[in-house]
Amino acid sequence: MKIFTYSILALLLFSTSAIAQEEAGEIAKIWSFPVIYNYDEEVSWYFDLAGTSFAENEDVYIWIWSPSEPDAGNFDSSSEFAKLSYEGDFIWRFDLIPTDYFSVSAEDIAASAGFWLRLKDKTGTKQSGVGSVSLTAFSSFYTADELIRSYPENPLIDEPLSILFNANLIAGFDGATSVHMHSGLNDWEILQEYQVWVPEVVEKTKLKDMGNGFYKMDLIPSEYYNSPEGYVMENITFLFVKDEWAATTPDQKIFAADVIPPPPPAFTFFPLKISQKDILGIIRTNNERGITELIYTITAGTKVIQETISGNMTEIKGFVDLVSELKEEAPLEKIHVLIEDNSGRIITDTDIKLVELDE
């Protein structure tokens, strides 16, 4: 409770001191690999900053104040140990062993308010919204008498998955030197067999020993099975094997989550008919990752109007005041509109016919 109070206090203090910072936007998504981990285990945290004002490959630092504040006092110049590495596609990674990084015990972390943070540039002129890495408690598994449990229950092909195994529930697994996973995607369509004669495979299929007959497997299906681009995962079928096939579990199956494809991008001018004395809207919704700006160039008679409009992945919208911009122009039959996004791709390159207003 005390720690929780301090965290809230720290958060409040931090918020007030942060008023002068540029707000870069909210962290779109945070996840970890492994999905579940003991706090004295090495873990990678991933941060998706697509849609924020952080640029690709920009140096990003973590500013975390709960469960403790390792880089305290250095907001104006973050330490090297707080630096994230860039993974590509607006995703940054931070590796840590929580008990080491925060210099507190695993119990203290479990009892804390959680991991609360912002991401920032080195000098603190720019920062993300407050984010938190969720604590996923799994200790209930130790007493649940479940043979296996997966996190998440229904995995996605390109996202991390952890599978817990209670070997105490299968006869013949006691005294195992190692436990391995023999498995396939979609009812054994793409295999990752447990081949005891291939050392790399032995290593790859090996579960992490959590002690007391409990084991854990961490993987990302698309990487683990090297599935082709666009492959649709429906299930993972597997069994766990003791040593060199000394004992096995019955076949197990985990069903994949339904994949909901993102809605396609849509671009529109507003309104559908327009005159020289109207306001022209430029709207693009459901933008692709990293697309946050549209640059328009309107050529109308002798006039060229160029502007950048900003938004986010949900919507980029801007309006052009044709009334004022074109009031000196003779009556025009059409204008030319070229629109590019911030990746340089042409969204549209077209003429818009202007209607002649009734008097």
Place this chain on the structure above:
Amino acid sequence: MKKRSIYILLFFVGILLGGCDNADDGGYAKPITIYEKVKGDWSLTSIKMVDEYAKANSIKPDEQDLTNWFNYNTFVLQLNVDEENTPTSYKVLGEVPALFSADGFWDLSSAFTNTDLSAVKINLYTDVSKTQRTDQLLLISTPGSNEKMEIQLVRKVNQVVYASYVFTLTPAN
């Protein structure tokens, strides 16, 4: 005695009849005109652009809110009248797109609500004699107890409405 009773009776009848005299119908008052309701300075609370063509064809989007664009939050419409509540000049304050002429003279198509309930029009002119009309706005919501006025600027081509701008206004302080 009998004669006296008749006098008394006549006296009372007289009083009763007297009550029928001097009917009080109130003084003559001019009916309140729309000019009295719409005169003065009006601040913008919102402006939306409607794609009437899209709306008619059930295409989305058919509306966009422009309130936070182009300094529209500074928009003020002044509708001036003289002491007789006769319309004189008008003026648009604020650096906003001139969707209609920013100043001139004005009047209404009717000083009273149309009996067929169609919107009364605000005519805008360049000249004081009101012969050169530049624009026409529809008064789609007349201020009453809620002191809100809505005016619509309609864009037409070949007599077909394709877009409109709806201004929601409240009295400026």
